[in-house]
Amino acid sequence: MICGFDYGTSNCALGLLKDGKASLVPLEGEHRFLPSTLYALDRDLITEFVSHNIRAADERQAFVSSRQHVLTRAQRARREEDIDDDDQTLFFGRSAFEEYYQWPEDGYFVKSPKSFLGATGLRNEHINFFEDIVAAMMQNIKQKAEKQLGAEVTHTVIGRPVNFQGIDSDASNRQALEILTAAGKRAGFKEIEFLYEPIAAGLDFETKLDDNKTVLVVDIGGGTTDCAMVRMGPDYRQKIDRYEDFLGHTGERVGGNDLDIRIAGKHLMPLFGMDSTLKNALPMPTQLYWNAVTTNDVSAIATFNSMETKHQLEQLRVDASEPKLIERFLRMREEKHNYHIVRNAEEAKITLSDALDHKVLLDYIESGLSQSISRDGLANSIAPPLEKMLQLMMDAIAQAGEQPDLIYMTGGSAKSPVIRDAIQKRIGDVPVLDGDHFGSVAAGLTVWSERIFR
Numbered sequence: 001m002i003c004g005f006d007y008g009t010s011n012c013a014l015g016l017l018k019d020g021k022a023s024l025v026p027l028e029g030e031h032r033f034l035p036s037t038l039y040a041l042d043r044d045l046i047t048e049f050v051s052h053n054i055r056a057a058d059e060r061q062a063f064v065s066s067r068q069h070v071l072t073r074a075q076r077a078r079r080e081e082d083i084d085d086d087d088q089t090l091f092f093g094r095s096a097f098e099e100y101y102q103w104p105e106d107g108y109f110v111k112s113p114k115s116f117l118g119a120t121g122l123r124n125e126h127i128n129f130f131e132d133i134v135a136a137m138m139q140n141i142k143q144k145a146e147k148q149l150g151a152e153v154t155h156t157v158i159g160r161p162v163n164f165q166g167i168d169s170d171a172s173n174r175q176a177l178e179i180l181t182a183a184g185k186r187a188g189f190k191e192i193e194f195l196y197e198p199i200a201a202g203l204d205f206e207t208k209l210d211d212n213k214t215v216l217v218v219d220i221g222g223g224t225t226d227c228a229m230v231r232m233g234p235d236y237r238q239k240i241d242r243y244e245d246f247l248g249h250t251g252e253r254v255g256g257n258d259l260d261i262r263i264a265g266k267h268l269m270p271l272f273g274m275d276s277t278l279k280n281a282l283p284m285p286t287q288l289y290w291n292a293v294t295t296n297d298v299s300a301i302a303t304f305n306s307m308e309t310k311h312q313l314e315q316l317r318v319d320a321s322e323p324k325l326i327e328r329f330l331r332m333r334e335e336k337h338n339y340h341i342v343r344n345a346e347e348a349k350i351t352l353s354d355a356l357d358h359k360v361l362l363d364y365i366e367s368g369l370s371q372s373i374s375r376d377g378l379a380n381s382i383a384p385p386l387e388k389m390l391q392l393m394m395d396a397i398a399q400a401g402e403q404p405d406l407i408y409m410t411g412g413s414a415k416s417p418v419i420r421d422a423i424q425k426r427i428g429d430v431p432v433l434d435g436d437h438f439g440s441v442a443a444g445l446t447v448w449s450e451r452i453f454r
Contacts (some may be wrong), residue, residue, distance in 0.1 A: 002067070002155045014027065032439065039096035043108035049139075101364070155191040156184065180194075196226065196228065201219050218411075222257045227396040248397070267291060267381060273322065274324050313329070328365065341362070384418060
């Protein structure tokens with residue numbers, strides 16, 4: 001079977017064509033979208049999971065040989081933690097969140113691993129580990145889909161952003177695509193192609209157009225914002241070669257996660273001492289706080305988890321004018337609740353798409369701890385990443401040399417009225433249409449997979 005695979009920063013989805021229309025396969029109960037999260041009882045058990053789920057014997061043997069040291073550590077972890085062979089060791093999607101919320105200190109939790117792909121300065125063992133995380137997630141999704149379908153899925157088109165990272169984009173993109181390809185092969189896909197995510201979103205939208213239009217497709221994903229100016233409509237949609245129809249495209253590593261991080265930093269980190277002062281009236285150093293919530297940056301999280309940060313916080317507790325706030329910060333760090341805080345920020349962003357105010361409850365940190373956020377407050381806090389998104393849109397229009405007839409918005413954060421208002425003010429009186437904010441990319445990938453593999 002042939003599928004489109006949206007391995008997204010926030011959610012994953014897999015689609016097939018049924019009766020000429022893209023249909024997404026339920027992956028978790030009735031949910032068609034699986035949050036891009038993984039929780040493991042021990043990080044080395046991720047590699048063990050991958051090895052157990054590679055179906056081709058020769059590929060499995062090659063993988064085991066390349067990961068022998070890690071697999072030995074996984075067996076040691078099983079003995080030390082008294083984990084039986086038939087115990088569940090990995091959890092995905094909503095189950096991963098549930099395990100993390102219950103046992104934040106005990107296991108290994110990762111959210112949005114796609115954000116790490118293409119990062120510079122990684123050693124081979126880091127790249128191998130990212131391959132294993134992605135492979136485990138892909139294996140889980142592919143197996144769930146095949147169980148639903150009762151057939152093997154062998155060919156796929158996977159979505160990709162225009163640029164995975166902003167620095168040395170060519171090398172970054174090459175590394176990220178190599179990781180996705182290796183993971184896809186270990187998941188059991190025999191043929192893998194890639195398609196830009198904004199183009200995929202546009203292909204889904206094009207099936208609904210009655211007239212030819214020049215469309216600015218804006219895909220605000222969890223990790224990146226990608227824009228494409230595309231000629232589309234009835235005269236274009238049956239073409240296989242669409243090169244001349246794409247008039248401009250831009251993309252940068254700024255997306256919904258960056259909005260969540262800004263919300264967490266500006267609205268929730270003050271509860272832990274950010275914006276407070278030292279006894280000498282100097283401001284509290286803020287980088288510690290940004291490291292805590294910048295969960296899409298490997299180096300920031302590594303620094304936050306380091307002993308150096310712990311010692312620095314202990315000294316700041318002595319020097320702070322409000323030491324109880326630093327004690328709260330230290331407790332949050334030790335109990336590894338920083339991912340939970342960013343999740344709260346994401347939930348606030350979603351709620352404030354429909355409401356003007358939202359109260360964030362942080363009882364898991366301290367009984368009665370909460371913070372209220374208004375839509376106006378959210379708008380102020382996300383201004384820097386939003387400005388980058390707007391500039392990407394303007395750059396795509398400039399490349400095309402003409403104004404779009406309409407703007408097609410997709411991606412979870414595209415629902416925010418704060419973002420939509422900013423787009424209307426910047427671009428002008430151009431109709432803004434909504435797609436399936438989570439499913440447009442997966443649907444477009446599915447449409448394209450049928451065209452190139454049939």
